[in-house]
Amino acid sequence: MKWQQALSDYTLYLKIERGLSENTINSYLLDIKKLIGFLELNDIKKTPLTIDNQVIKQFIYEVAKSLNARSQSRLISGLKGFFSYLVFEDYRQDNPLDTIDSPKIGRKLPDTLSETEINQLIQAIDLSHPQGERNRAILEVLYSCGLRVSELINLKISDLFFEEGFIKVTGKGDKQRFVPILEDTQKFINIYKNQIRIHLNIFPEHQDILFLNRRGKQLTRAMIFTIIKDLAVKINLNKTISPHTFRHSFATHLLENGADLRAIQLMLGHESITTTEIYTHIDRSHLATVINNFHPRK
Structure with a gap:
C-alpha cells in the first residue's frame, strides 16, 4: 500500500464511518502529510505498512523542535x-505509536468576554455600512446561541423556526440540534434578512x-474572524478573540447565571458532559458564591 492510497482510504473512513467535518478531516490528513514529507526529504523508503517505531520517533523529534506541547500532543494523537x-482494517499488525506518549499538557481554559465587552463590540458596528446589519446579526447569533x-x-x-423560538443547527458530524433563540436576536436577523439580504444578487446555490457576502455568496470562516478582529481593534480590546470566544462567553455567562450544565451541553452540541464541564473551572469566585448560597452547612 502506498501513502496516497492510504490517505484516500482513510479520508473515506473519516467522512463516511466517523462522520467528521471537512475541516477536521483536513486537520488529520495534515499530520500524515507532514510525515510523508519528512520521509521524502530524508529519502526514507517506508510505506504505511512498513514504517516502524524508530522512524516515527525520529520524525516526531525533528518536528517537535518547532511545536509547543499542545501541538505535539495533537500531532501524536492524529498519527x-x-x-x-490501518490495524483495524488488518493492513498492519501493530501501531508504531503505541509506545510513544504525548507530552503532558494542562487543560487550557477558554478565553471569555464580559457582557460589557460584548456590548461594546456590537455597538462598535457601523450600521450605516452596507454590511453593518448583517454583522450585528452575526455577533448576536454567535453570542445568544453559542x-x-x-x-x-x-x-x-x-x-x-422563529414561531417556535428555535433554530436548527447542523454541528460536527452533521449532527443536528435545536437551539433556542431570543426574540431580540430574531429581530436583528429579520432586519438583515428582510431589508438588506433581499437586495443582493444571490447565487442559486446560496x-x-x-x-x-456582498456578492451574494456564502461567507467564509476567515471573513467572520476578520469582522470580529476588526471590531476588537476598533474598541481597543486588549484580548485575542475569535468567533469561538463568543461561544465560550455564551456558556460561561449561562453557567454564572445559574443555568443547568446539562442544558448548556445540549445547546452547545457537546457529545460528552465532560467537555462542557470545562466551564465550571472558569469563574471560581462564582462557584464560591454558589457554595455560600446553597450548601446546607453555609
Whole structure:
C-alpha cells in the first residue's frame, strides 16, 4: 500500500464511518502529510505498512523542535488514529505509536468576554455600512446561541423556526440540534434578512444560506474572524478573540447565571458532559458564591 492510497482510504473512513467535518478531516490528513514529507526529504523508503517505531520517533523529534506541547500532543494523537485505522482494517499488525506518549499538557481554559465587552463590540458596528446589519446579526447569533463558526456560516433560512423560538443547527458530524433563540436576536436577523439580504444578487446555490457576502455568496470562516478582529481593534480590546470566544462567553455567562450544565451541553452540541464541564473551572469566585448560597452547612 502506498501513502496516497492510504490517505484516500482513510479520508473515506473519516467522512463516511466517523462522520467528521471537512475541516477536521483536513486537520488529520495534515499530520500524515507532514510525515510523508519528512520521509521524502530524508529519502526514507517506508510505506504505511512498513514504517516502524524508530522512524516515527525520529520524525516526531525533528518536528517537535518547532511545536509547543499542545501541538505535539495533537500531532501524536492524529498519527495514532491513522495507524489504529490501518490495524483495524488488518493492513498492519501493530501501531508504531503505541509506545510513544504525548507530552503532558494542562487543560487550557477558554478565553471569555464580559457582557460589557460584548456590548461594546456590537455597538462598535457601523450600521450605516452596507454590511453593518448583517454583522450585528452575526455577533448576536454567535453570542445568544453559542454556535461554532462553521455552524454559523452554514445556517440556512430554512433552519429558522422563529414561531417556535428555535433554530436548527447542523454541528460536527452533521449532527443536528435545536437551539433556542431570543426574540431580540430574531429581530436583528429579520432586519438583515428582510431589508438588506433581499437586495443582493444571490447565487442559486446560496439561496438558502442566511449570511452572505456582498456578492451574494456564502461567507467564509476567515471573513467572520476578520469582522470580529476588526471590531476588537476598533474598541481597543486588549484580548485575542475569535468567533469561538463568543461561544465560550455564551456558556460561561449561562453557567454564572445559574443555568443547568446539562442544558448548556445540549445547546452547545457537546457529545460528552465532560467537555462542557470545562466551564465550571472558569469563574471560581462564582462557584464560591454558589457554595455560600446553597450548601446546607453555609
